[in-house]
Amino acid sequence: MPRRLSEVEKNIVRLFQGDLPLEPYPFRLAARELGLGEEELLARLKALQREGIMRRFGAALRHRKAGLVxxxxxxxxxxxxxxxxxxxxxxxxxxxxxxxxxxxxxxxxxxxxxxxxxxxxxxxxxxxxxxxxxxxxxxxxxxxSTAELKKESMRYFVEDWGPPPRGGPQ
Amino acid sequence: MDQLDRRLLNLIQEEFPLVARPYQEIGRRLGLSEDEVIRKISKLKADGIIRRLGGVFEPRQLGYTSTLCALKVPPGRLAEVAEVVNSFPGVTHNYLREHDYNMWFTLIGPDRRHLEEVIRAIKEHTGITEFLELPVEHPFKIRVNFDLEAEV
Missing domain, CATH: 3.30.70.3460 (Alpha-Beta Plaits)
Known part of the structure; x- marks a missing residue:
């Protein structure tokens, strides 16, 4: 069984499942939003990676556009x-x-x-x-594969998943 | 994309530095300035080659569960069925493949019950009955990066 994540860790997941800003100190703003120091945030990201909770940190590609058709x-x-x-x-x-x-x-x-x-x-x-x-x-x-109909990153901890999906369009 | 772009992409897929100034560090390794790295990554994003820069999380470790589904969709109904399938946020990947089972999608959710509810809703909305659900028994490898320099 996976261990329970703390609220701070869930907030880290919520933030870093999005896109890292392209500016010189991209983690600084994130740290402020999370109420953490920049160094502490970096240490926590490394810890999540070491534990295998974060598979990796980096670029997700559209491989077709990268030439792997x-x-x-x-x-x-x-x-x-x-x-x-x-x-x-x-x-x-x-x-x-x-x-x-x-x-x-x-x-x-x-x-x-x-x-x-x-x-x-x-x-x-x-x-x-x-x-x-x-x-x-x-x-x-x-x-x-002949067509990619959808490719998105999962967004975790974004809503209350409580009720079963009524789902579908309309 | 040139050879330098490929080196940059391999580096930022596998070893994105978790340091205060990551783009400067990437530049140091590739012989580029921080500013050049930022501009190159912006361009690769604008071109649609980079989809996102961030954390890739392991659903199971976050307490989520996932599965793979395959459907036999009549060729004339592909767009309409895809619209229903893709409308669920837990559907992260959906591909058409060359087989009678022609639509393959992955589904992530907070528990088994949720996955079953989504599957039931998809069946109900589409009327597709030839439907395989193929949960993982054992993962051997999940490497979500692509080696671009090894290409011949």
């Missing part, structure tokens, strides 16, 4: 006994940005997922073959 989610059907080893191996590849084991469904037997990006499809295919050679030749397929 081919994106494939490779899904594999790996025997249960092999999945941990295969997952660790896939994760060790620098080119794999995300790797998860997920639940299967009767109509969806794939249990291991690796996301890769490249400047074209051929790069993704070559990489998929290298990955397949590394983990054993299990059944897999590449699901290329």
């Amino acid at each position: 081919a994106n494939a989610m490779i899904v594999w059907q790996v025997p249960e006994a092999e999945v941990a080893t295969a997952g660790r191996k896939l994760a060790s590849f620098r080119e794999v940005t995300h790797c998860y084991q997920r639940q299967t469904r009767p109509e969806w037997p794939y249990n291991l997922y690796a996301v890769v990006h490249g400047s074209n499809r051929q790069q993704c295919e070559v990489l998929a073959r290298r990955l397949a050679a590394a983990i054993g030749h299990y059944n897999y397929r590449l699901l290329y």
